[in-house]
Amino acid sequence: MEKILCGVDLGGTKLSAGLVRPDGSILGKSVVYDHVSLDEEGIVNYITMIIRQLISVNGFTEQDLEGIGVGFPGHVRYRDGCTITTSNLKGFKNFPLREKLGGNFNVPVRLDNDANAQAFCELKFGAGRGYDDLIFLTVSSGIGAGIILNRKIYRGMTGTAGEFGHTIVDPRSEFVCTCGNRGCLMGVACGLTLPARFRKKIEDGMQTTLPLPGDSDFSRVDGRFISQGIAEGDPVSMAIAGECADYIGIGIYNIFQVFNPPLVILGGGLMNLGDFYFNRILEKFRELARDMIYDPIAIVRSEAGDDAGLIGAAALLLE
Amino acid sequence: MEKILCGVDLGGTKLSAGLVRPDGSILGKSVVYDHVSLDEEGIVNYITMIIRQLISVNGFTEQDLEGIGVGFPGHVRYRDGCTITTSNLKGFKNFPLREKLGGNFNVPVRLDNDANAQAFCELKFGAGRGYDDLIFLTVSSGIGAGIILNRKIYRGMTGTAGEFGHTIVDPRSEFVCTCGNRGCLMGVACGLTLPARFRKKIEDGMQTTLPLPGDSDFSRVDGRFISQGIAEGDPVSMAIAGECADYIGIGIYNIFQVFNPPLVILGGGLMNLGDFYFNRILEKFRELARDMIYDPIAIVRSEAGDDAGLIGAAALLLE
Numbered sequence: 235m236e237k238i239l240c241g242v243d244l245g246g247t248k249l250s251a252g253l254v255r256p257d258g259s260i261l262g263k264s265v266v267y268d269h270v271s272l273d274e275e276g277i278v279n280y281i282t283m284i285i286r287q288l289i290s291v292n293g294f295t296e297q298d299l300e301g302i303g304v305g306f307p308g309h310v311r312y313r314d315g316c317t318i319t320t321s322n323l324k325g326f327k328n329f330p331l332r333e334k335l336g337g338n339f340n341v342p343v344r345l346d347n348d349a350n351a352q353a354f355c356e357l358k359f360g361a362g363r364g365y366d367d368l369i370f371l372t373v374s375s376g377i378g379a380g381i382i383l384n385r386k387i388y389r390g391m392t393g394t395a396g397e398f399g400h401t402i403v404d405p406r407s408e409f410v411c412t413c414g415n416r417g418c419l420m421g422v423a424c425g426l427t428l429p430a431r432f433r434k435k436i437e438d439g440m441q442t443t444l445p446l447p448g449d450s451d452f453s454r455v456d457g458r459f460i461s462q463g464i465a466e467g468d469p470v471s472m473a474i475a476g477e478c479a480d481y482i483g484i485g486i487y488n489i490f491q492v493f494n495p496p497l498v499i500l501g502g503g504l505m506n507l508g509d510f511y512f513n514r515i516l517e518k519f520r521e522l523a524r525d526m527i528y529d530p531i532a533i534v535r536s537e538a539g540d541d542a543g544l545i546g547a548a549a550l551l552l553e
Numbered sequence: 554m555e556k557i558l559c560g561v562d563l564g565g566t567k568l569s570a571g572l573v574r575p576d577g578s579i580l581g582k583s584v585v586y587d588h589v590s591l592d593e594e595g596i597v598n599y600i601t602m603i604i605r606q607l608i609s610v611n612g613f614t615e616q617d618l619e620g621i622g623v624g625f626p627g628h629v630r631y632r633d634g635c636t637i638t639t640s641n642l643k644g645f646k647n648f649p650l651r652e653k654l655g656g657n658f659n660v661p662v663r664l665d666n667d668a669n670a671q672a673f674c675e676l677k678f679g680a681g682r683g684y685d686d687l688i689f690l691t692v693s694s695g696i697g698a699g700i701i702l703n704r705k706i707y708r709g710m711t712g713t714a715g716e717f718g719h720t721i722v723d724p725r726s727e728f729v730c731t732c733g734n735r736g737c738l739m740g741v742a743c744g745l746t747l748p749a750r751f752r753k754k755i756e757d758g759m760q761t762t763l764p765l766p767g768d769s770d771f772s773r774v775d776g777r778f779i780s781q782g783i784a785e786g787d788p789v790s791m792a793i794a795g796e797c798a799d800y801i802g803i804g805i806y807n808i809f810q811v812f813n814p815p816l817v818i819l820g821g822g823l824m825n826l827g828d829f830y831f832n833r834i835l836e837k838f839r840e841l842a843r844d845m846i847y848d849p850i851a852i853v854r855s856e857a858g859d860d861a862g863l864i865g866a867a868a869l870l871l872e
Contacts, residue, residue, distance in 0.1 A: 367710070395811065397811065397813075401806075401810050402806060402807060405723055484724065488720040491716040491718075491719045492811065493714055494713045522734055526713075
């Protein structure tokens with residue numbers, strides 16, 4: 235009987251774990267949100283309990299498991315299986331997550347950055363099928379990325395390669411990233427910038443057709459809010475989506491110059507801004523790349539869907 | 554008897570060819586400057602003649618040759634051995650340089666971008682010895698780069714990977730690159746920007762201690778000129794070198810975030826600006842990278858010297 239894979243997507247909001255067939259289909263999964271209050275050891279125990287439940291509920295035993303893959307929302311020291319740091323969960327400074335979780339099971343455990351796992355998911359089961367090389371960029375509240383070269387995740391020396399989100403693309407920007415630097419791609423184009431961008435437009439006198447947040451509280455301006463604005467032609471929402479798209483276009487152009495890749499895949503919540511946003515990204519890319527494209531480069535949207543993190547984490551065992 | 558390598562560095566100003574031992578030492582070389590007036594076929598014939606002379610003058614026959622490596626100052630379609638385009642020589646649009654030169658010899662010919670060849674030279678014989686991965690950045694009149702991953706040149710789909718020089722790092726810059734884009738690294742930090750930067754400082758009212766170019770002709774402001782200024786503490790020269798260094802620092806920071814490499818090597822004419830310039834680059838890098846460096850990254854100057862292009866071209870045969 236073919237062994238099954240277990241994937242764990244340890245997010246800052248959502249923790250999902252699932253049993254996955256080697257073809258990428260999900261046999262069963264659990265999603266919880268109450269892990270965020272726990273410390274590292276508590277999370278390890280919680281994940282352990284969830285996996286054991288998944289195994290028994292689905293009629294398997296631990297012997298049926300090929301291994302466990304974990305996607306982590308932050309920096310990982312890959313070779314040691316340790317987390318380094320994350321802004322999405324409490325603690326996890328140099329925490330030996332692979333060893334701790336592995337101690338509770340008798341199977342191999344792989345730990346990697348969540349965007350790396352998603353990139354690999356695209357390669358195995360998504361928009362990257364049939365490719366050897368691709369760059370995956372996920373744009374949501376933050377910006378993450380994964381580099382696939384020769385059908386493997388490229389991790390660099392420590393395991394932190396692929397941080398396109400922190401490359402500086404506009405040092406004169408008014409936006410400072412959570413990393414502390416001014417004008418990195420994440421600092422100017424991720425979901426976290428939307429409230430400040432919206433406030434600025436209003437302060438600059440632009441009129442929005444959306445119900446203005448009360449008490450000048452712009453914190454609820456998120457991708458969904460802007461998405462609604464685009465749907466009804468709100469000029470503020472369109473302007474903001476356009477500005478963010480232009481930066482992502484610059485980011486993809488930089489990726490193009492550095493990697494000369496056949497494929498760039500875009501994922502993450504902000505892709506729900508839809509065709510207006512996506513087409514503007516492509517437009518900016520083409521405006522910059524012009525006659526420097528000698529072979530076709532495909533820039534496409536992720537196909538992997540909501541479970542990409544979970545399936546990708548499981549897929550780490552297939553690398 | 555061990556075979557010898559032949560390297561050809563086909564530059565926009567200088568054409569150098571040499572016979573190189575597999576340990577990287579030069580047995581004999583020729584340097585000419587009068588190739589620039591020739592067309593593609595003329596250059597192929599000129600290179601052929603030079604190589605044949607080198608072989609006979611040094612007491613060899615073609616049978617002693619392992620092969621010929623050629624470094625080209627522009628984009629190359631690596632698999633086909635064709636040049637794509639260059640701004641440094643007339644013609645060479647989609648020219649089958651490898652095939653044409655190979656037709657005159659009975660040995661393998663390798664054609665690659667000159668910065669790729671230099672990067673590989675650093676790996677084999679220079680500051681990159683003992684490393685598996687490194688990024689080489691050469692800053693002179695233009696900016697080129699080579700990516701070495703797992704002791705091989707990473708070329709991407711077409712062969713044009715590693716163009717850090719054309720990544721956008723300051724879209725609000727006043728400087729437009731020869732590529733047509735505003736604010737790419739080459740557009741803001743290469744030697745070609747020095748005259749405009751100098752003019753601007755003078756127009757802004759800064760005082761220079763250097764003899765001002767007559768007739769407001771700033772075209773002779775080059776690396777050597779700025780170097781002299783730095784030596785005598787000229788504030789204009791120091792300011793310009795500092796600005797350019799800051800951009801290179803940003804470029805290296807971006808390389809660090811994307812590749813997480815153990816080593817970045819800096820070469821090219823502008824490195825002759827010396828410690829003031831080099832230290833400012835390191836300072837900017839550290840200012841941006843701060844606590845995000847988890848493993849040591851070495852940022853060092855090229856060791857390969859003036860013949861890096863020639864030796865690197867020969868070394869392509871050892872890849």
